[in-house]
Amino acid sequence: MKIKDVKTFVVGNPPPGFGGRYFVFIKLITDNGIEGLGEVYNLPFHPDVVAQMVKDVVERYVVGKEPFDIEKIWRSVYGGGFIHRPDTTMMGILSAIEMACWDIVGKDLNKPVYKLLGGQVHEALRSYTYIYPKPGDKTDVYADPVLAAERAQEYIAMGFTAVKFDPAGPYTVYDGRQLSLTELDRSERFCKLLREAVGSKADLLFGTHGQMTAAGAIRLAKRLEKYDPLWLEEPIPPDNQKEMGKVARGTSIPVAAGERLTTKWEFLRVLEEGAAAILQMNLGRVGGILEGKKIASMAEAYHVQIAPHLYCGPVVGAANVQLATCSPNFLIQESILDWKGFHSEILTKGIEWQDGYIIPPTAPGLGVELNEAVALANPYVGNALHLDMTHTPARV
Structure with a gap:
């Protein structure tokens, strides 16, 4: 079983918006039809940019790999591009890929990840x-x-x-x-x-x-x-x-x-x-x-x-x-x-x-599956980040 493709979903979180303005979900797809679900958390870029980053990383390091080889995939992504350090952007993308691999592994073995x-x-x-x-x-x-x-x-x-x-x-x-x-x-x-x-x-x-x-x-x-x-x-x-x-x-x-x-x-x-x-x-x-x-x-x-x-x-x-x-x-x-x-x-x-x-x-x-119809019906159309900080000093 090999990973052959990735789908990304940038989903706007409708009011009241608890959990952030949007979610970035991914699906890794294997050559035998199993799909694994993942989520990227709060990168400091517009989510459409994040989705493109995900696709680039998956195509560069993950396509053609066996989803069971999680340590090998992890190291390739972590060290890729001569980074090899805790970079929050790459680690957010890697986190989504990694949990999607575990989702595939669990489904293939018919066991919860735990x-x-x-x-x-x-x-x-x-x-x-x-x-x-x-x-x-x-x-x-x-x-x-x-x-x-x-x-x-x-x-x-x-x-x-x-x-x-x-x-x-x-x-x-x-x-x-x-x-x-x-x-x-x-x-x-x-x-x-x-x-x-x-x-x-x-x-x-x-x-x-x-x-x-x-x-x-x-x-x-x-x-x-x-x-x-x-x-x-x-x-x-x-x-x-x-x-x-x-x-x-x-x-x-x-x-x-x-x-x-x-x-x-x-x-x-x-x-x-x-x-x-x-x-x-x-x-x-x-x-x-x-x-x-x-x-x-x-x-x-x-x-x-x-x-x-x-x-x-x-x-x-x-x-x-x-x-x-x-x-x-x-x-x-x-x-x-x-x-x-x-x-x-x-x-x-x-x-x-x-x-x-x-x-x-x-x-x-x-143990969960994405409702793609709901995801596609709620695209994120804003320009703000998932979370942000005040950019002026607090007055004391």
Whole structure:
């Protein structure tokens, strides 16, 4: 069996747009008709450019190869073009190719991918969601702690046992910085009201996006410690793990990080510096499922847990489920609410979610299939990127 072709799908994510403005899916096609599904996460280019990049890489390194030879394909792409380093653009493309190969392998063997990577450890996967706005909201749930606390109670009633929120203010290309007193006060008030609302029924996950310096993050953490968050997420930019280690040692709140990192080599520095207690690899960027498994295994040796990141489409979500199911040190999985809405419509069968937990699929491969009719009916027509940052300095 050889890979002979690739299809790409640039899909606009209709309102409310949770998970990003668009998704980039790929299908690898073999000479015996098996198709493998993958997803690229958040490259800093227009998605039509990303689709062309995918085609070029597949034609250059993957066509004619056996999908079972994942390590060989991985190394060819990783080192191709004399790169041979954790380049986020190439690794996003490689991640999609790699998970598509695993989808083919699982289908050919009639096994879920997790059965091929050590077998099933978890019967159900604890999940969390961001606190999202709803139609009819009179204020901004991202900035109003009273409304956020009410929304958190709604999510607990659905079955969630953890909720995430990010009240620390804008993230900019000039970060890290010291948060303003207003941002510090708002962040503390969010934690206070949310803890009062949920009590011990749910963990609080304090999300940030690298806004702070290490000193600024410790300053914030001192205010939040009394509300016992499960984690403080990516408190400083992702480019200096030694500084992140200062934050980890300066607070009792576990540090979580990794959505902007890629490959085992970048995560090794996190572990060596003691920079995080929870690793948040995104399988659409980190290098795919096997690379995620290697990182999870390294983390296991450090007694560090994993919480796969997801702010994209459901194919990365499905890959995350495969990794989480076979990883002993899995902690919790990010969900886009309960996987309803467009994250379900874009698949012929959605990811199964019950009372706060994801149920691992028994279908072969990734366990999901793209609804091509829905994908083609929702092309992305904008010019904005999947995610972006503010390009002017934050005013303190």
